[in-house]
Amino acid sequence: MHPAQPSKHETMETQIVIIGVGGAGLAAAVAATEKGADVILLEKRRALGGNSAMAEGLFAAGSSVQKRMKIDVRADELFKIAMNYAHWQLDARLLRAYINKSADTIQWLEDKGLKFGIYPYYPNQFPFVWHCLKSGDTVKRGGFEIIKALVKDCEGLGVLLFRETGAKKLMTDRKGHVTGVVAVTRGKELRITARSVIIATGGYGGNKELLRKYYPYYNENMVLKGVPNKGDGLLMATEIGAATEGLGILHLAGNSPRGAFDLHVVAEEPNTLWVNKKGERFVDEAISFQHFESTNALVRQPDGVGYTLLDERIKQNMIEKGVIKGLGLKALPGTKLTDLGKELELAAEKDKDWIKIAKSWDEIAQWMGAQPEVLKATIDEYNAYCEQGYDEIFAKDRRYLDALRTPPYYALKYHARYLGTIGGIKINHHMEVLDQEDNPIPGLYAAGIDTGGWESDTYCVRLAGTTFGFAINSGRIAGENAAKYVEGGRLS
DSSP, X not given: OEXXXXXXXXXXXXXXXXXXXXXHHHHHHHHHHHTTOOEEEEOSSSSOBGGGGGOOEEEOSSOHHHHHTTOOOOXXXXXXXXXXXXXXXXXXXXXXXXXXXXXXXXXXXXXXXXXXXXXXXXTTOSSOOEEEEEETTEEEOHHHHHXXXXXXXXXXXXXXXXXXXXXXXXXXXXXXXXXXXXXXXXTEEEEEEOSEEEEOOOOSTTOHHHHHHHOTTOOTTSEEOSOOOOOHHHHHHHHTTBOEEEEEEEEEEEEEOSSOHHHHHHTTOTTSEEEETTSOBOSOGGGGGXXXXXXXXXXXXXXXXXXXXXXXXXXXXXXXXXXXXXXXXTBOXXXXXXXXXXXXXXXHHHOTTTEEEESSHHHHHHHHTOOHHHHHHHHHHHHHHHHHXXXXXXXXXXXXXXXXXXXXXXXXXXXXXXXXXXXXXXXOTTOEEEBTTSOEEEEEEEOGXXXXXXXXXXXXXXXXXXXXXXXXXXXXXXXXXXXXXXXTOOOO
16 A cells, blocks of 8 residues: 555546545555445544544354354344344345454454454353464454554555545545545545445544534533544535435443453443442443443433442452453453552542542542432342342342442542544445435445444444454445446445
8 A cells, every 4th residue: 555645637537546544545445445445534533443443353144254153143143132222223235245254354363464363241141252363372452453454455456545644525426426526635635536435434533513413311421432433424425415414423431430451341340330420220230231221311410420339348359369350362361350459549639520539438429519418329229129139220230239338438530432433324235325206325334433334333242353353344335336336346
């Protein structure tokens, strides 16, 4: 892949322009080029990879890896799981195209020298679908390595890349066919004529105006853990008449306190107690095993604020015996948080608004701004449930009912964490962008989280790795179909 700057003429010509160099854009570029197409990549930032570079693993059904490990996971089964989870509110053919492509994509990546293993995303997950990179016995965060492999492929295939080049407008002819892109690079306008354009700009997670418009629970305290994309692809596509689907879906991903990673782990442990700013319990804390769902409960609370409460005994168990749930590949179940005591003390000194250590619950309540009698009633009720082994309100699994009676007590404040948005541009199972009458806009494709119709309002963690998996698979499908389109082939 050759970094480039525009010529003095500020006009270029190619067959396919891809906007966005994350997982979807790179997969599209490699796939299209492997089919013989000439491709130009445009990336608004200098860094490549987008949100995909931060991903851990990706979904697949019936892969060679699963077969090697004697794991029987079939596309039909997973298709039904996803559709039933979403109450059949998804585009069934689009979802099926993604699932059907996923096994071949794992082989495609392994052919490039990457090696995968299958791991549970959460304890006792079934079926096993989360493909993570491995090196010997070591599990690795796969996103960055996959991005590196795809960038290397693009370089070898001669793909032309423009960094720090933001697309501003899609060009069309009188018939409404896409004919290229107008972009800006270092203050200069660059016009690229092309037979096809693929949008892969990574959603609108950093556009507060669009978030306020489409997501009813949005507040500015929410913590974005992905790239702050502005929705450029969505805005360009709708400007030329593209339909929308799935606007207002955030990829919620758990509690986000301030401080060291271990505090993020603690904030989601199932044997802690969670309350809102009034000091009232609001959820079965064990739902944190599916933190994409637990965050739905958090965003409904006043100001979207929550607190994780624990005592000294629970803290010591995390240090000496290890955590129950953990968080991602960095803190697997059983991981001992050996530095937790120091980290809690440091955070309480440094971030007084975010963590409190106290000898009494009254002191914790005053720090929270809650009425002490309300928090005391919550603690007393919860402790009674722990003693009797039955949670009368939320029916929390008795394995995680752990009374808070040993001072000092700890409180961690947090807001909702989200990884980005899901949804926006309406597409079909060929990844063609659709107009207001559900007809394809000739020459225009979209992939990754810029698109809607493949995920419901809550991420389906049973198909763990779907966001990253959809980026790579939809990118491949878009690239292959765009290559076929520019050669005059017909999509089937």
